Amino acid sequence: MAEPTPAVEIKGLVKDFKTSFRRQMLRAVDDVSIRIMPGEVYGLIGPNGSGKSTTMKALLGLVAPTSGNCAIFGKDSLKVDSRNDVGFLPENPYFYKHLSGAETLRFYGKLCGLKGKRLDDRVSELLALVDLENARDRRLGGYSKGMLQRIGLAQAMIQEPRLVILDEPTAGVDPVGSRQIRDLILKLRERGITVFLCSHLLEQVQEVCDHVGIIFRGKMVKEGRLDDLIAIEDQTEIIIKDASPELISQITALVGNSATASLVRTGKPRTTLERLFLRETTQGKDS
Amino acid sequence: MSSTTQPIARGSHFNRILVIAGHAFTQLVRMKVFYFLAVFAVIAIASNFFDLPQHEGPESIGMNVLRSIKSWSLGTMTLFSVVLSIVATALLLPKDVEDRTLYTILAKPVPRIDYLAGKLLGVLILVFVSLAMMDVLMTVVLQIRSSMILTQQVAMAQSQGWPQDAIESLRAETAQHGPNWALQGAVFAVFLRASIMASLALLISTFSTSTLFTTIISFLIYFIGHFQADARDAYLQAGQAGEGVFARMAALVFSLVLPDFQNFNVIDAVIEGQAMPLMVLVKLSLIGLYYAVFFTIASWFVFAEKEF
Numbered sequence: 001m002a003e004p005t006p007a008v009e010i011k012g013l014v015k016d017f018k019t020s021f022r023r024q025m026l027r028a029v030d031d032v033s034i035r036i037m038p039g040e041v042y043g044l045i046g047p048n049g050s051g052k053s054t055t056m057k058a059l060l061g062l063v064a065p066t067s068g069n070c071a072i073f074g075k076d077s078l079k080v081d082s083r084n085d086v087g088f089l090p091e092n093p094y095f096y097k098h099l100s101g102a103e104t105l106r107f108y109g110k111l112c113g114l115k116g117k118r119l120d121d122r123v124s125e126l127l128a129l130v131d132l133e134n135a136r137d138r139r140l141g142g143y144s145k146g147m148l149q150r151i152g153l154a155q156a157m158i159q160e161p162r163l164v165i166l167d168e169p170t171a172g173v174d175p176v177g178s179r180q181i182r183d184l185i186l187k188l189r190e191r192g193i194t195v196f197l198c199s200h201l202l203e204q205v206q207e208v209c210d211h212v213g214i215i216f217r218g219k220m221v222k223e224g225r226l227d228d229l230i231a232i233e234d235q236t237e238i239i240i241k242d243a244s245p246e247l248i249s250q251i252t253a254l255v256g257n258s259a260t261a262s263l264v265r266t267g268k269p270r271t272t273l274e275r276l277f278l279r280e281t282t283q284g285k286d287s
Numbered sequence: 288m289s290s291t292t293q294p295i296a297r298g299s300h301f302n303r304i305l306v307i308a309g310h311a312f313t314q315l316v317r318m319k320v321f322y323f324l325a326v327f328a329v330i331a332i333a334s335n336f337f338d339l340p341q342h343e344g345p346e347s348i349g350m351n352v353l354r355s356i357k358s359w360s361l362g363t364m365t366l367f368s369v370v371l372s373i374v375a376t377a378l379l380l381p382k383d384v385e386d387r388t389l390y391t392i393l394a395k396p397v398p399r400i401d402y403l404a405g406k407l408l409g410v411l412i413l414v415f416v417s418l419a420m421m422d423v424l425m426t427v428v429l430q431i432r433s434s435m436i437l438t439q440q441v442a443m444a445q446s447q448g449w450p451q452d453a454i455e456s457l458r459a460e461t462a463q464h465g466p467n468w469a470l471q472g473a474v475f476a477v478f479l480r481a482s483i484m485a486s487l488a489l490l491i492s493t494f495s496t497s498t499l500f501t502t503i504i505s506f507l508i509y510f511i512g513h514f515q516a517d518a519r520d521a522y523l524q525a526g527q528a529g530e531g532v533f534a535r536m537a538a539l540v541f542s543l544v545l546p547d548f549q550n551f552n553v554i555d556a557v558i559e560g561q562a563m564p565l566m567v568l569v570k571l572s573l574i575g576l577y578y579a580v581f582f583t584i585a586s587w588f589v590f591a592e593k594e595f
Contacts, residue, residue: 060394063594080398088394094386096310098317110306111395113298155391165394 005074007163007194008036008059012068015054028054030218031068036196036211038162041189043209043226044198051218052198053091056167059196060088072163084112087156091168093148097141101132101151104140105158112159126154130184146177153184164188166197170204182208206230239269300401307392307405312412315375320413323371327363327421331428334359349436350560353464356432357558360425361473365554367421368414368481369509375410376488377501390595400587407489407583414481422474426466433465463560472568473557479575483546484509486582493589512548515541546578 015029029051036042044052057063059070061077075082095104105123109115114122127133130150140148149169156164169185170178185208188195199205205212206226213223222229240247248266255263298306334356383389392402440461444454488505495501519538553567 057390057595060390062390062393064592080396083394083396086394088391090387090390090394093388093391095388095391096314098314107306107310108391108395110298111303111392111397113302113396115298152391159395 004038006035006071007038007040007073008034008042008196009071009074010034010055010059010068011070013055013058013065013070014067015051015058015063016066027218029058032215032218032220033068034213034220034223036194038194039189039192040211041185041195041209042197042211042213043205044196044213044215045200045202045205046198046215047200050215052215053167055215056088056165056196056198060086060165084159085162087158087161087164089149089152089156089164089166089169091171093152095140095148095152095155097139100137100139101127101143101147101154102136104151105154108155109158114159122158122160126157129157129187130154131180144177146173146180149173149177149181150184153181157188161193163194163196166195168199169197170199170201178204235264300398303397303401304405304408307397307402308408308412311379311406311409314379315409315413320371320375321417321420323367324417324420324424327360327367328424330363331356331360331421331424335428335432349433349440350461350464352436353429353433353461354558354560356425356429357464357470360421360428361477361554361558364418364421364425364474364477365480368418368477369484371417372410372414372481372485373488373502373505373509374498375413376407376485377492377495377498377505379406379410380489380492381495381498381501384595393595399590403489403493403586403590404583407486407579410485411482414485415478418474418478418481422471425474426470429466429470433461437461437465460560463562469557469561469563472563473554475568476551476554476563476571479571480548480551482575483578483582486579486586487546490582490586490589493586493593508545509548512546514549515545516547516549543581546574550574 011033013029013032014027016025016027019026032051032055034042034044034055044055046052054063058065059072059077061079061082064078070077072082073085075085096107099107102123105126106119109119109122123136124133127136130153132147132150132154135143135147140151143151153164153166153169156166166185169181173181182204185195185197189208195208197205197209209226211224212226212229214221252263252266255261335352380389383392389402393399437458440457441454444457449457484505487508488501491504492498492501495504519542522534522538550571553563553571557563
């Protein structure tokens with residue numbers, strides 16, 4: 001059976017920008033290649049200014065590559081047709097403050113050719129998906145940062161794209177809002193939608209992505225399946241619930257008797273500060 | 288995910304342009320730009336009471352009032368339409384870039400020419416609606432005032448024992464200064480001039496870095512447009528300088544690129560009560576269309592290569 005067309009194929013992407021005085025060229029992206037297959041959630045991580053956003057913009061045709069090429073489901077990114085199958089949420093978008101949530105989605109839907117009942121149904125469906133039904137007629141000027149990100153995600157989904165590109169989707173969002181967006185990304189994955197996101201929040205990328213690429217100073221320095229990249233091959237983790245001190249002593253002694261194995265660490269696993277925060281704030285909301 | 292699985296047909300260029308135009312219009316309306324209509328209403332009514340220098344006989348006083356109403360109204364329409372077309376166009380593009388909303392639009396299957404044409408059309412609809420409302424207001428004021436003046440003048444002429452043909456002549460002359468088709472043509476000419484300025488501001492805003500720069504340069508070109516024809520003629524008639532083929536070609540290119548707003552001086556003639564021949568209006572429409580299309584295509588060339 002033939003291999004399916006990659007959702008994203010970036011080959012040898014190089015992007016140079018002119019500096020202010022046009023004397024020197026600044027290389028923002030240096031020979032980056034990425035291949036994302038349909039249904040994958042790919043996280044591009046790297047520090048600020050490493051070339052993540054430029055790579056995404058090149059994929060969307062917002063900047064033209066100096067060399068190399070980008071394609072979405074086999075269509076050249078510089079052609080308008082390639083955008084039929086993609087939704088994009090930029091970093092810190094503001095959208096039109098004078099429009100309500102429903103009007104915003106209607107505007108983007110009409111741009112994509114949706115109309116009539118199909119558009120109305122799609123708007124209602126997406127508002128329900130991003131949990132903004134109660135704010136559908138409120139102007140975006142009154143939306144919180146988290147709500148703006150969620151309506152942004154909904155507009156990215158309006159024409160039912162097979163690929164969604166998210167640039168720092170949780171930037172500036174509080175932990176609760178951040179969790180909601182992360183859950184939405186997981187929902188997209190369940191529905192077989194390819195997600196290409198970039199972030200410098202590593203823990204978040206780890207939770208949702210199955211493939212990652214690390215970009216640094218414009219170059220791709222590491223890429224592959226997340227599980228393969230982060231697994232420590234020569235160590236094994238066993239988590240035991242309600243273990244007595246005697247049992248721990250026995251296991252420790254057993255390991256000590258081994259000729260090849262050695263005990264690295266014992267102790268209680270810790271929850272994350274984020275989980276603690278979410279638990280406490282959710283309880284506060286319920287009471 | 289969706290209730291329907293049918294593929295979505297991409298809309299036509301025309302539909303997308305209409306969607307963007309409708310949105311730009313709504314955006315500007317919600318910026319409360321129509322508040323200026325209240326100012327216009329005050330000016331239209333106040334122009335009834337402005338005293339103009341009076342050198343003619345008492346029978347001309349009424350006509351001077353009508354001329355004053357037309358002059359102030361069309362002057363205010365010109366001011367509002369030019370300011371609105373330049374500032375609104377200069378504002379829309381940089382705002383979309385700054386707020387990154389442009390990314391979300393261009394990331395959809397929207398060709399850049401559709402985006403530009405939509406924004407321009409939105410501004411033009413706004414200017415057209417504004418002028419139409421001001422036109423209605425002006426016509427109403429002018430209609431009421433001209434029938435009052437006509438009644439007064441006929442009564443005055445009859446009391447002074449004017450012959451019937453002189454009274455009819457006075458009646459016809461006063462009617463020329465009232466609301467008529469020439470006046471509607473003049474308002475349309477004001478719209479055409481504003482359309483040229485909006486498309487010019489669109490071109491400048493595609494390479495400009497700020498709204499202020501676009502606004503200043505657009506107004507500068509607007510003023511140059513009022514005397515460029517004189518400057519061109521003076522250059523071509525100034526001895527040897529204007530005799531060469533190069534000089535004539537340069538003058539031609541200059542006039543093709545920079546609009547000559549002296550063509551719109553017919554508006555002043557209408558204020559003076561003269562008729563506007565249909566051919567003049569057709570010529571102005573073609574001039575307006577030429578510059579609007581020329582500037583929009585030039586904007587597209589710049590915008591198509593722009594990186595965000």
